[in-house]
Amino acid sequence: MKPAAFSYHRAHDVADAVGLLTELAAAGGDPKVIAGGQSLMPMMTFRLARPSALVDLGPLRRVPSMAAISSDGDQLTLGALVTHHAVETAALPDGFGVLSRAMRWVGHLPIRSRGTVAGSLVHGDATAEWCLLALLLDAVVVTEGPGGRREIPAAEMFHGFYATAVEPDEVVVAVRFTRPAPHAALAEFARRHGDFAIVDAAVALDVAGDTVTGGRVVLGGAAPAPVRVAEAEAVLARGGPAGDALFAEVAAAAAAAIDPPDDAQTTAAYRRRLTRTLVADACREAAGGAR
Numbered sequence: 001m002k003p004a005a006f007s008y009h010r011a012h013d014v015a016d017a018v019g020l021l022t023e024l025a026a027a028g029g030d031p032k033v034i035a036g037g038q039s040l041m042p043m044m045t046f047r048l049a050r051p052s053a054l055v056d057l058g059p060l061r062r063v064p065s066m067a068a069i070s071s072d073g074d075q076l077t078l079g080a081l082v083t084h085h086a087v088e089t090a091a092l093p094d095g096f097g098v099l100s101r102a103m104r105w106v107g108h109l110p111i112r113s114r115g116t117v118a119g120s121l122v123h124g125d126a127t128a129e130w131c132l133l134a135l136l137l138d139a140v141v142v143t144e145g146p147g148g149r150r151e152i153p154a155a156e157m158f159h160g161f162y163a164t165a166v167e168p169d170e171v172v173v174a175v176r177f178t179r180p181a182p183h184a185a186l187a188e189f190a191r192r193h194g195d196f197a198i199v200d201a202a203v204a205l206d207v208a209g210d211t212v213t214g215g216r217v218v219l220g221g222a223a224p225a226p227v228r229v230a231e232a233e234a235v236l237a238r239g240g241p242a243g244d245a246l247f248a249e250v251a252a253a254a255a256a257a258i259d260p261p262d263d264a265q266t267t268a269a270y271r272r273r274l275t276r277t278l279v280a281d282a283c284r285e286a287a288g289g290a291r
């Protein structure tokens with residue numbers, strides 16, 4: 001299929017993009033920004049999205065902060081147009097290596113070379129690796145809109161099925177990760193290599209010597225939006241030796257806590273089973289890697 005008709009506009013800087021979005025909406029349209037196009041174009045060709053106008057952020061790659069990876073103390077900032085592949089191949093500061101390692105799970109190389117961090121977060125697929133990583137590492141999504149700059153903590157970002165806190169007239173300019181996690185991993189299962197996951201699990205462990213003292217567990221595919229699982233995190237907070245016994249308990253707590261969907265892809269029971277396996281796998285990998 002072909003997309004429904006739309007007008008096309010190139011933004012030259014962030015203010016220009018916000019101005020175009022505001023102007024086109026005021027004229028009665030339903031404009032959308034396009035970054036890598038790796039989610040929006042398929043949605044448009046299947047006519048699941050019919051924006052009246054596209055505001056292309058491509059030229060903003062020349063704005064240094066929009067495509068830059070930078071760090072300051074314990075924080076890592078990615079410009080909105082940083083691609084999945086740029087993160088996959090970057091030498092990230094200590095505590096953020098999980099971002100690079102997780103990128104191999106995102107689609108295929110051509111998709112990773114065009115798709116952007118902000119595009120993934122705004123698209124808000126419940127299994128998108130960036131959405132899980134944002135919750136795992138306390139990301140803050142920075143937007144510019146007609147009302148100025150806004151900072152959205154990851155905990156307030158994901159509202160449900162493909163719904164996020166970013167307003168239609170806002171442009172994400174950067175994503176700041178504020179919680180380094182030297183012991184972190186993401187594990188997932190997809191039907192075919194490069195597909196979105198059926199279930200994915202991201203885990204960060206607080207480790208002292210050989211003992212786990214706390215941590216975070218985030219799941220995709222368990223609910224309409226990515227979720228932290230308090231019941232599994234409570235097991236980690238109780239602590240214990242880093243090993244299979246503890247990790248099996250964390251995984252069982254996660255699987256018991258969720259109420260996953262039964263849909264055309266698979267059953268709720270299978271998602272629960274995958275959760276159990278993947279949380280344990282992610283815990284093991286997180287305990288092993290101190291990068």
Ligand SMILES: Cc1cc2nc3c(=O)[nH]c(=O)nc-3n(C[C@H](O)[C@H](O)[C@H](O)COP(=O)(O)OP(=O)(O)OC[C@H]3O[C@@H](n4cnc5c(N)ncnc54)[C@H](O)[C@@H]3O)c2cc1C
Binds near residue numbers: 037108118
């Ligand atoms: C075959 C295939 C497999 C894939 N597999 C995976 C996978 O396994 N995991 C995964 O996470 N993704 C996967 N993707 C999606 C891919 O990661 C996309 O790159 C990503 O979802 C969107 O990024 P984008 O830059 O292409 O955004 P676009 O497609 O350009 O935009 C997506 C949405 O974000 C909005 N948007 C984009 N940038 C901004 C901004 N700066 N400010 C405000 N709004 C913005 C757009 O308006 C649109 O609503 C897959 C895609 C394909 C085609």
